[in-house]
Structures are given as structure tokens and as C-alpha cells.
Amino acid sequence: MTRFFGLRQEPGGALVVDRRSGKHWCVPPSQGLIYSLWDGKRTIRVLADIVGTTYDVSYDKAIVAVCDSVQLLKQINLYADMAVPLRQSDPRKYLFRAEPNTVDLGVLSAPISVELMLTNTCNMRCAYCYMSAQQATRRKPQYLPFSLCSKILNEAASIGLQRIFISGGEPMLNPDANRVIEAAVERGIFPYVSTNGLLVTEEFLDILSLPEVGFVQVSFDTADKHEFALITGKQHIFGRVAHNIKKIVQRGIDVRIKTVVTRLNCTNIGPTIAFLDALGVSEIELVAASPSASGRDGLSNLMLTDKEFAKIQEQIAVHWNHATVHFSNPLAKDLGKKTPKMCGGGIESLVVFPDGDVGICSMLRDSRFVFGNAHNKSLHNIWMCDALARFRRLDGVQLREPCINCTSLETCRTGCFSISKALFDDPFHPFPTC
Numbered sequence: 001m002t003r004f005f006g007l008r009q010e011p012g013g014a015l016v017v018d019r020r021s022g023k024h025w026c027v028p029p030s031q032g033l034i035y036s037l038w039d040g041k042r043t044i045r046v047l048a049d050i051v052g053t054t055y056d057v058s059y060d061k062a063i064v065a066v067c068d069s070v071q072l073l074k075q076i077n078l079y080a081d082m083a084v085p086l087r088q089s090d091p092r093k094y095l096f097r098a099e100p101n102t103v104d105l106g107v108l109s110a111p112i113s114v115e116l117m118l119t120n121t122c123n124m125r126c127a128y129c130y131m132s133a134q135q136a137t138r139r140k141p142q143y144l145p146f147s148l149c150s151k152i153l154n155e156a157a158s159i160g161l162q163r164i165f166i167s168g169g170e171p172m173l174n175p176d177a178n179r180v181i182e183a184a185v186e187r188g189i190f191p192y193v194s195t196n197g198l199l200v201t202e203e204f205l206d207i208l209s210l211p212e213v214g215f216v217q218v219s220f221d222t223a224d225k226h227e228f229a230l231i232t233g234k235q236h237i238f239g240r241v242a243h244n245i246k247k248i249v250q251r252g253i254d255v256r257i258k259t260v261v262t263r264l265n266c267t268n269i270g271p272t273i274a275f276l277d278a279l280g281v282s283e284i285e286l287v288a289a290s291p292s293a294s295g296r297d298g299l300s301n302l303m304l305t306d307k308e309f310a311k312i313q314e315q316i317a318v319h320w321n322h323a324t325v326h327f328s329n330p331l332a333k334d335l336g337k338k339t340p341k342m343c344g345g346g347i348e349s350l351v352v353f354p355d356g357d358v359g360i361c362s363m364l365r366d367s368r369f370v371f372g373n374a375h376n377k378s379l380h381n382i383w384m385c386d387a388l389a390r391f392r393r394l395d396g397v398q399l400r401e402p403c404i405n406c407t408s409l410e411t412c413r414t415g416c417f418s419i420s421k422a423l424f425d426d427p428f429h430p431f432p433t434c
């Protein structure tokens with residue numbers, strides 16, 4: 001499979017992005033220069049010659065620099081004949097010297113990824129879903145218009161955005177969904193799509209087959225038809241979704257299944273993985289339902305106990321023919337001693353809501369986390385605005401113990417704002433596992 005990496009100039013050097021996983025690294029300008037010349041044809045010796053001449057250093061020193069750069073590509077699984085930078089970067093951009101370690105991920109010149117929520121409506125009503133909850137309060141269906149998507153994508157391409165997530169609601173209910181995905185590809189931005197798998201047309205499959213489309217994520221919570229109807233709130237759709245997943249797999253499209261684990265499906269996780277494995281699915285991501293919003297039925301009756309989580313671990317400790325299974329639970333008790341994962345919202349990513357509002361997280365529909373509207377402000381201006389800069393520094397935030405004196409505050413920033421808001425009605429409350 002072709003692997004793509006993105007390269008972008010940053011004030012202190014270069015940003016290298018694995019376009020599939022979204023993992024990224026900041027590297028010095030000399031390394032940026034090496035990657036900008038990386039075309040799968042130049043040998044390490046040729047690259048070392050160029051680096052030596054450009055920076056006026058010995059060949060021995062230059063070859064060490066090139067080998068170090070290759071090492072990073074190997075680490076991120078991008079060292080292969082088929083690993084190509086999507087857009088050739090201009091090597092001249094990296095012809096500057098910088099002190100070591102001056103590249104700062106905290107102040108990126110532009111986001112790495114943006115989520116476009118193409119609509120707030122959906123043809124399912126999943127019990128745990130934060131959009132089901134939003135639909136109940138915001139009745140009016142909204143669709144991000146193609147003209148606005150196009151404007152955003154043009155800006156995104158010019159500021160070096162690497163990935164665009166197409167989601168919703170159900171994005172395929174937006175009549176322009178396919179056009180938006182194609183428009184992203186045309187502009188050299190990698191689109192990723194999240195869908196419930198109900199509306200999979202031949203045209204959609206053709207677009208998903210383009211090599212520049214990242215994976216498509218299909219939500220699928222259980223292989224039990226009755227449970228499926230109970231979770232999605234819809235009768236008689238199980239067969240269609242399963243058939244569509246099979247079609248996607250048969251087309252050789254990179255598909256990832258996302259399964260949200262709740263009390264409604266927790267006893268059927270093993271059979272569900274076996275079902276997907278038999279369809280040929282190679283990647284399944286199980287996630288515990290996040291209490292980020294109340295969902296259709298409220299979440300308290302859906303959340304799992306520690307005992308139920310342990311039972312799930314037992315069900316997935318099996319070797320499958322095709323499927324690799326990942327399981328994450330943001331509220332796992334064993335997280336207690338670790339620092340919660342830093343939220344990338346506003347630090348490396350943004351989300352555009354269906355009305356054009358730009359925020360930091362699709363689960364956090366809260367005016368305190370909206371930093372402009374894409375209809376009347378450019379992505380760049382929103383990214384650079386004072387309010388977002390203050391938010392990044394947690395300026396004006398009333399911090400509590402133990403966050404105030406915590407040595408991890410800079411990297412953790414009090415954990416997940418959306419979960420804390422849902423649980424404590426305070427987005428900056430210390431993360432519950434602390």
C-alpha cells in the first residue's frame with residue numbers, strides 16, 4: 001500500500017506528518033531539506049552529497065544526517081519504496097539554519113487537520129451519540145454548503161493542511177459529500193471519511209478507491225441484529241450496513257471499523273469481531289463510549305463497570321485471521337498514574353460545524369470553544385486569533401488542584417475538556433482519572 005507523508009515548513013524547521021496515522025514530528029531545517037528531496041529515486045549517497053554541499057559540511061557528517069533522517073522514516077513506517085511525499089516540497093524553504101530544538105509544536109503555523117461536519121442530521125439515532133443529543137435540541141437540519149467547503153479547502157491547501165476529516169451527523173446525507181472528498185484530493189489534502197455505512201453508492205466507492213483517500217471509518221457496534229436495532233434506533237438496516245462493509249472490503253479500500261462499547265453491546269464484542277473478521281476487515285477500533293454528551297438515552301445507563309471492561313479484554317484476547325483490534329477507554333482506571341492524552345483541539349486541529357462555526361472538538365458544542373465562523377473569517381485568521389492563542393495558554397482559566405501545581409500541566413492541559421464538561425459541567429476540571 002502506498003504510504004504518503006506530508007512535509008511543511010514551520011518557523012523553526014519542518015513538520016513531518018504520517019498522513020495515515022496523523023502522527024507528526026518536528027525536525028530541524030536540514031532534515032526538512034532531506035525530506036523535500038526524498039523522491040524514492042535519489043540514493044542516500046546522492047542526498048549526502050547535496051546536504052554536504054548545501055550546508056558546507058563534510059561528507060561523513062552529511063551521511064550521518066541523512067541516515068538519521070531515514071531512521072525517523074523507518075520508525076514511522078514510512079521507509080519503503082512506496083513512501084512518497086504527497087506534494088513535492090520546495091527544498092529552498094529549508095535553507096536556513098536554526099538552533100537545535102527550536103521547533104515548537106505548541107505554536108504551529110497552521111492546523112495539521114480539520115474536521116468538516118457536513119451535516120448535523122443523521123439517518124440513525126445511536127443511543128450513545130453526541131449528535132443524537134444535539135439533534136434533539138437543534139431540530140433544524142444544517143448542511144455545510146459546497147461553496148463554503150471549497151473556500152475552506154482552498155485556504156487549507158495554501159496553509160499546508162495535511163488531513164481533512166469528513167464527518168457529521170451522517171456526512172453522506174449531504175448531497176455534495178462526494179464532491180467535497182474529490183475537491184480535497186484535487187488540492188493535495190488527504191480526506192478521511194467517517195460514515196455509518198448505510199449510504200454506500202458506486203460513486204462513493206470509486207472515490208474511496210483513490211490512492212490519496214485515507215481510510216474510511218465505518219461505525220458498526222454489533223453483529224446481533226436485535227442489538228443493532230436497539231443501538232441505532234432503526235429496524236431492518238443491519239443487513240444493508242453489513243453488505244456495504246463487505247463491498248468496501250472487496251474493493252480493497254482501506255477501511256477501519258469503529259465500535260463504541262456500551263452496556264448494550266458489551267457481551268457481544270467477541271462475536272462482533274469474528275463477524276467483521278469473516279468479512280475480511282483488517283482494522284477494528286473499539287472505544288468505550290465517551291460521556292462527552294448525553295446521547296439519545298443519557299449515558300449513565302450505558303457506561304460500563306470495571307468488571308464489564310475486564311470481560312471485554314477477555315473477549316478480544318484472541319487471534320483473528322484478518323483483524324487487528326485496538327481497544328481504548330479514556331476513563332480506564334489504570335490511567336490513574338499516567339498523564340491523560342493531550343487534546344490536540346486548537347493545538348493541531350480544528351472542527352468546522354455545519355453552520356460554519358469553527359471550534360476545537362466535534363463533541364464540544366459550546367460557545368466558549370468557538371473561535372470564529374468560516375463564512376466570514378479565514379481558517380488562517382481563526383488559527384492566529386488572540387482568543388485561540390489565549391486558550392492554548394489556558395489564559396484566564398480557573399485551574400483547580402491538583403492541576404495548578406502539576407508538572408504535566410503543559411502537556412496535559414487538564415485532560416479532555418469535553419468529558420470534564422459532561423461529568424462536572426466544567427471543561428477545565430481535573431481529568432477524572434487524576
Ligand SMILES: C[S@@+](CC[C@H](N)C(=O)[O-])C[C@H]1O[C@@H](n2cnc3c(N)ncnc32)[C@H](O)[C@@H]1O
Nearest residue numbers: 128129130168169170194195196219258289290
Ligand atoms: C458522530 S459520528 C459521525 C459520522 C458517522 N455518522 C458515523 O457514525 O461514523 C463519528 C464517530 O463518533 C462516534 N461517537 C459518537 N458518540 C460517541 C460517544 N459518546 N463516545 C464515543 N464515540 C462516539 C461514532 O461511533 C462515530 O464513529
Ligand code: SF4
Nearest residue numbers: 122124126129169196
Ligand atoms: S454515531 Fe453516526 S450514525 Fe450514529 S447517530 Fe451518531 S452520527 Fe448518526
Ligand code: SF4
Nearest residue numbers: 403406409412431434
Ligand atoms: S493533575 Fe491535571 S494537569 Fe496534571 S495530569 Fe491530571 S488532569 Fe493533567
